[in-house]
């Protein structure tokens with residue numbers, strides 16, 4: 001069996017730092033964090049905090065020529081993926097396994113279009129409630145990584161990643177139907193990320209207010225309808241499967257999209273509601289709630305961009 005002895009990760013944010021802390025504890029300096037000079041200086045001068053503990057990861061500048069890693073993990077936001085692929089290219093060799101922990105349903109394809117690698121696994125992290133403020137990440141649960149081969153076979157790569165997760169103490173599930181798994185997570189993000197962003201609501205609001213969760217479910221139903229056309233075939237039972245997951249998250253925890261809104265960053269709305277609306281047009285499936293959510297979130301982003309530039313929104 002292939003054994004993963006070296007891992008390179010790009011995107012030391014909430015997700016990257018949370019899983020990175022486990023990989024660093026296992027692999028020490030064979031776990032490398034790739035970043036540009038400004039980020040490397042920042043990570044090296046203060047370290048990165050995960051649940052109160054300061055980590056000094058082995059940071060490698062993006063332009064350094066290095067030995068390829070056994071496994072490369074992407075954990076940037078979708079809009080940063082294209083730059084991240086350039087920055088981490090020296091870490092990807094012909095045998096390197098690639099995992100993308102990005103939400104949405106397009107990152108694996110985007111990575112394939114650049115590296116043409118047969119070693120890209122599909123994956124997603126679920127039931128994790130990591131919240132990041134600057135370089136300080138906290139989580140109450142690390143959840144699990146669900147991953148699999150695009151043909152749903154237990155390939156050598158799948159078994160190698162399973163072995164790594166066992167050694168690192170990262171919970172995982174190997175999916176037998178990766179398309180369905182990816183779409184299930186997509187449905188959750190389209191729903192809970194976007195509704196939490198416009199309601200300014202941490203998980204506790206959805207756990208305790210039936211009206212909020214009912215609305216979130218109506219967003220999921222648009223994705224269920226679409227999935228019937230794409231072959232992912234989600235059903236009402238898949239919606240019901242999210243309730244116990246939601247209740248396992250910290251009431252104070254926040255979706256990655258709400259964290260983006262609060263930090264005045266651009267969100268991943270184009271990869272969630274934006275994608276739903278495009279697919280809705282393609283397959284002639286109505287997606288009215290996603291259309292409104294997408295519009296509202298774009299407006300919130302525009303307001304934040306004005307604030308960031310010091311321009312009052314009313315003068316634009």
Ligand SMILES: NC(=O)C1=CN([C@@H]2O[C@H](COP(=O)(O)OP(=O)(O)OC[C@H]3O[C@@H](n4cnc5c(N)ncnc54)[C@H](OP(=O)(O)O)[C@@H]3O)[C@@H](O)[C@H]2O)C=CC1
Pocket residue numbers: 010011012013014015016034035036039075076077078080083084087101102103104125126128129130131132255256268
């Ligand atoms: N947070 C969560 O609970 C979950 C998030 N996800 C998904 O995981 C992905 C990452 O989300 P999250 O961790 O929350 O995002 P964050 O914004 O917390 O982290 C992204 C990190 O990527 C860094 N980055 C961006 N571009 C580069 C680059 N070229 N080189 C090196 N570093 C780079 C950013 O650095 P800087 O800050 O310096 O710009 C930032 O630290 C998203 O797709 C999200 O939807 C999935 C499950 C749960």
Ligand SMILES: CC(C)(CO)C(=O)C(=O)O
Pocket residue numbers: 103125126127128129188189192193254255256257
């Ligand atoms: C499912 C959820 C909401 C938390 O793990 C997530 O994926 C996110 O915050 O982006």
